[in-house]
Amino acid sequence: MAERTGTARRSPLNRDRVLRVAVALADESGIEGLSMRKLAQELGVVPMALYKHVANKEELLDGMVDAVVGGIGDPPDGAGWKDAVRNRILSARSALRGHAWALQALRSRTRPTPAVLAYLDSVIGTFRAGGLSLDLTHHAMHALGSRVLGFTQELYDAPPPQAGPPEPGPSAEESAAVAARYPHVTELARSVAHDRESVVGQGCDDQFEFEFALDLLLDGFEKLHGQGWTSAKAGGTRS
Incomplete structure (x- = not known):
C-alpha cells in the first residue's frame, strides 16, 4: 500500500501528504478503488481528518490531477x-x-x-x-x-475487456461481405499487422x-x- 505503519503514519497530516498518498492508492487500484475511508485508513487517521485538507472526493480528484x-x-x-x-x-x-x-x-x-x-x-x-x-x-x-x-x-475507442470466453469472430462469408461493401476500410485494416494493445486501432x-x-x-x-x-x-x- 501507499504508506505503512510506523514513522510515515506518524508524520503530520497536510494537503500535500493527502494528495501524495491518494495518487499512490489510485496507481495501485484505480479511481474506482479510491475512497475517502480507504485513504484515511492508509494515512492512519479517521475519515473526518481528511476534510480539513480536501472538502470532498471531487476536490481530492482535482488535487490529484494537479499533482500529476x-x-x-x-x-x-x-x-x-x-x-x-x-x-x-x-x-x-x-x-x-x-x-x-x-x-x-x-x-x-x-x-x-x-x-x-x-x-x-x-x-x-x-x-x-x-x-x-x-x-x-x-x-x-x-x-x-x-x-x-x-x-x-480516437474515432472508435477500444472496447473494454469482457469477462468470459471471447466472442467468435466473423465467418469467412461475413468477412468477404464486409470487404465487398467497405473496400477501402478493409484495404487499410489489412495493410498493418495486428496489435491488440493499441487504442488507435489494431496494428497501430x-x-x-x-x-x-x-x-x-x-x-x-x-x-x-x-x-x-x-x-x-x-x-x-x-x-
Whole structure:
C-alpha cells in the first residue's frame, strides 16, 4: 500500500501528504478503488481528518490531477517555439501515461484545475513568445484539442475487456461481405499487422501515431505563421 505503519503514519497530516498518498492508492487500484475511508485508513487517521485538507472526493480528484500535471517537465532552455511546444506536449503525455487513472480523472473534471490552467497558459505563452499571432495561436489550440495534454479521443475507442470466453469472430462469408461493401476500410485494416494493445486501432503504434499527428500540426502552424496567416484572410470566423 501507499504508506505503512510506523514513522510515515506518524508524520503530520497536510494537503500535500493527502494528495501524495491518494495518487499512490489510485496507481495501485484505480479511481474506482479510491475512497475517502480507504485513504484515511492508509494515512492512519479517521475519515473526518481528511476534510480539513480536501472538502470532498471531487476536490481530492482535482488535487490529484494537479499533482500529476504539476509534474510535467519544462522544455530545455533555448528551444525554439515548435520544439518547446513539442517537448512540453510529449512530457505531458509521459506524465499522464505514468498514472493509468489520470486520463479518466482529467476527463471527469467540469473545469480546468489550477495546474491545468497554468500548463495551458505556458503552452499559449510559448506560441506567443515564438511570434505567432493571437489569431493563429487561438486556432492552433483548437486544432491541438486534447492533444495539448498528451492524449487524443480516437474515432472508435477500444472496447473494454469482457469477462468470459471471447466472442467468435466473423465467418469467412461475413468477412468477404464486409470487404465487398467497405473496400477501402478493409484495404487499410489489412495493410498493418495486428496489435491488440493499441487504442488507435489494431496494428497501430500509439506513440508513433500521436507524434506523427503532432508533428503535422506543428509543421502546419509554422507554415501558416511564415505566411502571415489570419482567420480573416482564410474567410473564417472566430469561435
